[in-house]
Amino acid sequence: MQQRFIPVILAITVSISIGQSAFAESPKKSFTAIFNGKSLEGWHGHNPHSTTKAKPTELEGAIAKQQEEFQAHWSVENGELVNDGHGPYCTTDKSYSDYEFLIEYKTVPKADSGIYLRGTPQVQIWDHTNPAGFKNGADKGSGGLWNNAAGAPGKDPSEVADKPFGEWNSFRILQVGARTSVWLNGKHVVDHALMHNYWDRKKPLPRAGKIHLQTHGGEIRWRNIQLREIGPDEANSILASKDNSGFTSIFNGTSLDGWQGAVANYVVDNGAIRCKKGKGGNLFTNDEYADFVVRLEFKLPPGGNNGLAIRYPGKDNPAYQGMTELQILDSEHPKYAKLDPLGRQYHGSAYGMIPAHRGYLREVGQWNFQEVTVKGSTLKVELNGSVILDGDLSKVKEFMANSPHPGKDRKTGYFGFAGHGDPVEFRNISIKKL
DSSP: OOSOOOOOOOSOOOEEEOOSSTTTTSOSOEEEESSOSSSOTTEEEOOHHHHTTSOHHHHHHHHHTTHHHHHHHEEEETTEEEEOSOSSOEEESSOBSSEEEEEEEEEOTTOEEEEEETTEEEEEEEOTTOGGGGGGTGGGOSOSBTTSOTTOTTSSOSSOOOOOTTSOEEEEEEEETTEEEEEETTEEEEEEEEOOOTTOTTSOOOSSBOOEEOOOSSOEEEEEEEEEEOOHHHHHHHHHHSSOTTOEEOOOSSOOTTEEESGGGEEEETTEEEEOTTOEEEEEEEEEESSEEEEEEEEOOTTOEEEEEEEEOSSSOTTTTSSEEEEEEOTTSGGGTTSOTTSTTSTTOBTTTBOOOOSOOOOTTSEEEEEEEEETTEEEEEETTEEEEEEEGGGOOOOGGGOOOTTTTOSOEEEEEEEESSOOEEEEEEEEEO
16 A cells, blocks of 8 residues: 555254264254254344345344244244244344355245345245245245346256255355355255345445344244354465466465566565565566456554555556555554545545445454456456455546546556565465466
């Protein structure tokens, strides 16, 4: 970044291990039961469609009004969570971010239900044999991210995997950022698709949120509801493992071979490139790139400031003479309280030109995973599985502080890091030419 400144505890915490069961397709890792099979502890009623317009100060009261109806329509029988087809949705008390979720359900003909993730609809459940629902895609089966935009990956499941009525179905759902994978009865029906934000399609899926079990006019039963939270390192590994063909490593983990520029101001330590404290300058590749995708991990110290130089000419300021400098910044730190009011200095932003969505950085000191796609005049920044910027520099006509960006239309250039005196670290850096 250039130096110009113009957030009810679950009652059940029983750790279990998945063995031979309907969830045999899941790795044998430790899960936690979030439904105790005996009561509604850890859950409450909430239909978000009825509260979406409530003011923040009114939301708690609006949800409280739904609890009597919730208790009337939801019950526990023989270890099963049962809904009669009516009432508000059964909702976790706790919010979740990245996780692996296991659940079984059994429903009835003509039923229509689903699982809301991070408070957002939904992993679809319905009767794939009912012709009345075919116009909405019911014939394609359950498990799709039905509220994704038409034609978007994941909206429809890859195959029909539903079991006959009267039998139990099992879901395994893996969500890292907005990247969502769904297995229905062992079939991988959604693969690493971005789940869209139904409530505001201009924004990414929230970073965290509740899980809702939807009720929609037909009896549905749920059981064996288990969840495993995913930490940053595992989340990054999942993101890095998908669609990685064609990527070439541009950092060997031991030296700055293949890099030029301010090499004296950076050091390689424990498999990462780190800008020396109090130093800075532009460290960039020996090779130039036109259209490309770059993947990397970065770690910020408190208040840390650096940037990704995109199509950098090899001299001068990458934020202006290059296509852009994409912010790498602990922009929520108090020292940055007076950044550009339009957001064009926050993490992930195309400096001074296009703002990125905020709130998707991990805690300071944790490794973040970022993927940047540069194609023609367009830029897409995906941070920890959520797309925080998707814009076209050719359409930018207004600039922060009215400062021109003569390099924004460059077609080629170097990739690199724009240091500003903080010990920001980078590792696992790879590029795919397009």
